[in-house]
Amino acid sequence: MTGALDLDRYAGHLIRRAEQVHTSLWSEFVSDTVTSQQFAVPNALRQSPGVDQSTVARLTSLDRSPAHHIALRLTEQHHVGRRRDLSDRRRTVPTPTTEGGKLHASLAPDAERINDELLAVFPGERRGEVLHTLAQISQR
Template structure:
């Protein structure tokens, strides 16, 4: 008989479960149409308009093909505009449209409430520590992952 793991003791399982909880709360309280990754794209473009897709992918920790698909959808929805970079015609620069800015504005408060709800499930003294731990885990890059193998 194969040995079975106690999944509730494994960080990967817990991270996946936490993501499921976040996704369900997001759909219930923020938006079913604008997912958390799409929100990340809109938010990044609001903070730094005129960036290219490669930069956007890096800043949002999304792969370039996913960003490409999302940008197409967001452009079709008139939330994001694309213009050719005059200095480098191979690059397309992205910005929020006025409609995109309005939508993002309407999503900020509910997104903050989800963050507060999730962090509020922890004792106050552990909230900053939880954010720090998750930030460190999220910052592991491919090189660090391969060095540990």
Template sequence: MARALDLHNYVGHLIRRAEQVHTALWYRHVSREITSQQFAVLNALRRDPGIDQRTLARFTSLDRSTVNHIVRRLTDQHYVTQVRDEEDRRRTLLSLTAEGAGLLDSLIGPAEHINEQLLSALPGNEREQAVGILRKIASMDDESIHGGP
């Protein structure tokens, strides 16, 4: 008979549950219209205006098809502009509109607040360590995930 995992000690389950908690807090305190992924795109465009979708995908750790969908939606909502790169007509460069910048400004405070809420579950001396551990897990590259060459 196969044994069952103790999900309370299984990292994948805990990460999924933590994401559910984050999503619920985001919906309640930050935005019901803008997702945390859309926020990441807006934030990346504030940090690096004029980047293309491939670079945006890399900066936000989102796959290119997801970024394409998000950019299309944010463009339709007039939060993002797209212009052809004059030096390479195959590339489309992305930037925030004034409306997009205003939206991002309104979301940053609440996003910081829920980040603090999430970290408040930990004693102060464990918060930096927890963020460091999550960074290590999040930075696993495709080579380490798929077993390398």
């Protein structure tokens, strides 16, 4: 029988723990009602106006079904509007609303702050390398 594994040497375990820290910081300093995944949708719409819902899912690294549910929730809360693409009636184009713009503007500074706080454990010259490494892992 194999002995117990040292989970502090396993990337998946450490990534999960890091996500728990992020979620805790987000809830404490950004919002306890809007998740970081929900925030990602209006952020993507600000970054890439006019994209369809599938593109929003890709930009936010969410599967299509959760992205759809988040978009519906944000629509119900009047943070996102929806319209049919006139050139392809099968496509739904989420659109930012005035309320969604206000929501984004109110959350973005604190989202930046917790990002800085998460990266603060690394020396300044290593932060870009850390982000690059995380991006490489997330591309798998």
